[in-house]
Structure formats: C-alpha cells, structure tokens
Amino acid sequence: xxxxxxxxxxxxxxxxxxxxxxxxxxxxxxxxxxxxxxxxxxxxxxxxxxxxxxxxxxxxxxxxxxxxxxxxxxxxxxxxxxxxxxxxxxxxxxxxxxxxxxxxxxxxxxxxxxxxxxxxxxxxxxxxxxxxxxxxxxxxxxxxxxxxxxxxxxxxxxxxxxxxxxxxxxxxxxxxxxxxxxxxxxxxxxxxxxxxxxxxxxxxxxxxxxxxxxxxxxxxxxxxxxxxxxxxxxxxxxxxxxxxxxxxxxxxxxxxxxxxxxxxxxxxxxxxxxxxxxxxxxxxxxxxxxxxxxxxxxxxxxxxxxxxxxxxxxxxxxxxxxxxxxxx
Numbered sequence: 267x268x269x270x271x272x273x274x275x276x277x278x279x280x281x282x283x284x285x286x287x288x289x290x291x292x293x294x295x296x297x298x299x300x301x302x303x304x305x306x307x308x309x310x311x312x313x314x315x316x317x318x319x320x321x322x323x324x325x326x327x328x329x330x331x332x333x334x335x336x337x338x339x340x341x342x343x344x345x346x347x348x349x350x351x352x353x354x355x356x357x358x359x360x361x362x363x364x365x366x367x368x369x370x371x372x373x374x375x376x377x378x379x380x381x382x383x384x385x386x387x388x389x390x391x392x393x394x395x396x397x398x399x400x401x402x403x404x405x406x407x408x409x410x411x412x413x414x415x416x417x418x419x420x421x422x423x424x425x426x427x428x429x430x431x432x433x434x435x436x437x438x439x440x441x442x443x444x445x446x447x448x449x450x451x452x453x454x455x456x457x458x459x460x461x462x463x464x465x466x467x468x469x470x471x472x473x474x475x476x477x478x479x480x481x482x483x484x485x486x487x488x489x490x491x492x493x494x495x496x497x498x499x500x501x502x503x504x505x506x507x508x509x510x511x512x513x514x515x516x517x518x519x520x521x522x523x524x525x526x527x528x529x530x531x532x533x534x535x536x537x538x539x540x541x542x543x544x545x546x547x548x549x550x551x552x553x554x555x556x557x558x559x560x561x562x563x564x565x566x567x568x569x570x571x572x573x574x575x576x577x578x579x580x581x582x583x584x585x586x587x588x589x590x591x592x593x594x
Contacts, residue, residue, distance in 0.1 A: 293322060293544075296329035296343035303559055304330070304347040304528065307375060310558045311345070311530065311548060318547035319540075331414055332361060338369045338533050345544070349465070350374065350527045351499035352415045354575035362413050370534050370580035372541065373548060373570035376561045377527035378504050379416075379465035381423055381492070383485040384473055384516070389459045394427040394485055403438035404429070406460045407449035417443065419464025419495060419524060426491040446472060454479045465526030467561050468510050477515030484511070486521035496524035500575045527564070527573040532580050541582025549586075568592045 295312055298304030305326065312324035329337065329346070335356045337343035346369075348356075359366035385391050389402070397404055406424075408417040421441075424430070431441045442449070442458065450472045452458040463470070476482055484506075492503045501524045508520040530548075532541055548555070549567035556562050571579055571587045579587070587593045 291322065293324045293345060293540075294343045295324060295326045295345040295347075296334045296337045297326055297347045298328070298330045300328050303376070303561065306558055307528075307555075307562065308345075308347055310551075310555055311544075314547045314551040314554070315544055318550060319543050331411075332356070335361070335367050335369070335531075338531060339367050341533065344533050344536055345372065346531045348529055348531045349379075349415050350529050350573055350575035351419065351465075351501055353529060353531055353577045354500035355415075357575070357577045368534050369531050369577065370536075370541075370583070371571075371574035371577045372530040372532050372545060372580060372583050373565070373567075374527045374529045374573040375555070375565040375570065376559075377467075377564045377573065378525035379463075379467050379527070380504065380506055380523040380525060381419065381462075381464055381487055382466050382468065382470065382473065383420070383423075383460055383462040383487075384453075384476060384482045385460040385485060386453065387481040387483055391459075391485070392483065394424065394429060394487075398428045398433075401433075401437040402459075404434050404460060405439050405442065405452075405458045406434070406462055407442045407444060407452055407458045408462050408464075409446060409449070410443040412443050415499075415526070416464040416466065419499065419526070420462040421464075422495045422498065423464065423487060423491060423524075424462070426494055450476055460485075465524070468506075469514070473511055473516060474514045477511060481515045481517075482511075484516065484518035484521075486519050487523050489522040492522040492524050499524070499526075501525055501527075502573070529574050531577065532583075534580075536580065536582070538580070538582035538585065541580045542586050543582075545583045545586040549590075 295308045297308035308326045312326050315324050334346035338346050356367040408420050449461050453461050496503045503522055504525045506521050506523050571593050
C-alpha cells in the first residue's frame with residue numbers, strides 16, 4: 267500500500283511539474299501585418315493557447331519575413347509565422363546576412379501557395395519562352411522587398427527561363443518591387459505588364475480584381491523548372507488546374523508550380539511540455555481555425571508535421587504527433 271502511494275505521489279508531482287511547465291506565463295507570437303492573414307492566424311492560435319493552457323498569457327506582434335526568424339533566435343518571440351522555404355534557408359544559413367539560425371517547427375497550417383505570373387493579354391505574351399525569344403521589354407512587378415521569399419522565388423523561376431533582371435533591362439523593360447496594392451494598380455493602369463507572386467493562394471483576390479479591368483493569362487511553369495526551384499528551397503511541387511480564374515477574366519493551362527506552405531516555428535529552447543501543450547491546443551481548435559480563413563483548411567493535425575521545410579520539429583511537437591499516431 268505504501269509502495270502504491272509512493273508511486274501515486276511521484277506521479278502527482280510529475281503531473282504538477284508538467285502543468286507548471288505548460289503554464290509558462292507569457293508567450294509572444296510574431297506574425298505579419300495587422301489585419302493580414304498571417305496576423306489573423308497568429309491571433310487565433312494565441313486565443314487557443316490561452317483557452318487550453320491555464321495561466322498562460324499571449325501577445326501577438328506585427329512582423330514578417332526574416333524579422334520573425336531573428337526574433338525567434340534572439341528570444342524576442344516564442345512562436346513565429348514563417349514560410350517553409352524561408353525556414354529552410356535560415357536553418358541552412360542561406361539568409362541575406364549569411365547567418366545560420368537554430369529554431370524548431372510546430373506545425374504547417376496554410377497553403378498551398380503557388381507561383382502566379384499574371385500578364386495582361388494586350389502584351390501578346392503566352393509563355394516565359396515568348397518573353398525570352400521576343401526579348402520583350404517586360405515591366406514586371408513583384409512584392410517588396412526583393413529579399414521577400416515570394417519575390418525571390420519569382421526571380422528564380424524567371425532566371426530558369428533565361429529572364430534575368432539584367433536581360434530585361436537590356437530589352438527596355440524593368441523589375442519593379444513595391445506593395446501588392448500599388449503593383450496591381452500599375453498593372454491595371456498600364457504602367458506594368460505582369461505581376462508575379464512566386465507563391466500565393468488561389469483564387470487570389472487581387473487577380474480577381476485585375477480581371478474586372480483587364481483580361482489576363484497566368485504563364486505556365488514547366489515541371490522541370492518548378493522542381494528545380496522547389497528543390498532549392500526544400501519545397502514540394504503541385505499541379506495547378508486549368509482556368510482557375512475562368513470566371514474572372516483570367517485564363518491558364520494546367521501547369522506545375524513550386525508549393526509554398528506557411529508554418530508556425532518555435533524557439534529551440536522552448537520547454538517540451540509547453541510546445542506539446544501548444545500543439546495539442548491547436549489541434550483541439552482545428553474546426554475553429556478553419557473558419558478564420560479558407561486557406562486554413564490546409565491545416566490537419568495528422569499531417570501538420572509535414573511541409574515544414576528542412577527544419578526539425580520541436581521535440582514537444584513531435585511527441586504530440588507520435589502520441590496521436592500521426593507520425594512514427
């Protein structure tokens with residue numbers, strides 16, 4: 267009897283210790299621009315953490331891109347919204363400052379985001395090969411800054427076809443990096459020919475908006491090029507169906523694209539029990555999360571441990587997925 271009670275006492279102490287570890291006080295999540303999709307996803311996760319991990323408070327701060335990775339590394343944030351390609355680059359040391367970052371992954375939750383090079387039909391261009399062969403003076407708009415992963419991917423796709431910034435300038439064209447809103451305004455008022463998101467959800471609202479003003483075509487990406495670019499960033503490839511904008515004045519043949527997925531990353535030294543509890547809370551509120559944005563239907567706890575690029579899962583997250591039978 268005493269032996270049994272000893273075991274019970276030990277088990278109770280361990281349970282209390284686990285609960286205390288999971289009630290870490292304050293968790294800071296760095297996301298994207300306020301009101302944007304990344305910020306909304308982070309805000310939703312923050313609410314699930316507060317609801318399911320007693321005594322834990324959460325704060326969501328604006329951020330994005332390499333800044334989110336830096337905040338994880340320096341401890342200014344505990345959880346960050348990152349694209350799997352960016353995470354892979356940072357972990358391998360292929361960052362703009364050539365610094366290698368050490369962090370871990372929690373879950374993939376949003377995607378797939380595909381390459382979409384929308385060119386107005388009035389340009390008379392049907393493919394990337396057309397641009398190169400005709401030495402077309404392309405005025406292409408991409409998201410600022412140039413180091414953003416969705417623009418870096420776009421540049422790599424064009425380069426695979428021999429369309430570099432230097433070549434485009436020699437043909438009388440130019441690369442323009444600006445905001446999404448300004449870029450599409452340039453396209454609609456004739457100051458640009460093409461807007462290229464190296465990775466974006468579809469149907470994208472800005473492309474739908476473009477179709478109200480001008481007919482456009484998505485230039486096809488070959489499987490060879492898609493795989494070449496995907497391999498560079500640790501991404502998968504997907505086949506994009508034909509005519510994804512057929513009801514909004516856009517057209518495209520079926521083509522292949524590198525697929526960017528958005529993930530939650532965590533500090534490497536975040537306690538295992540806490541990360542386990544966060545992964546569990548996230549899964550518990552899956553149905554609620556799906557209602558935040560249609561792109562969130564991508565989140566499925568059974569496969570959320572995949573599509574995280576080249577970065578290892580945090581041990582706490584891996585323990586949750588294994589206990590649920592999702593991964594071996």
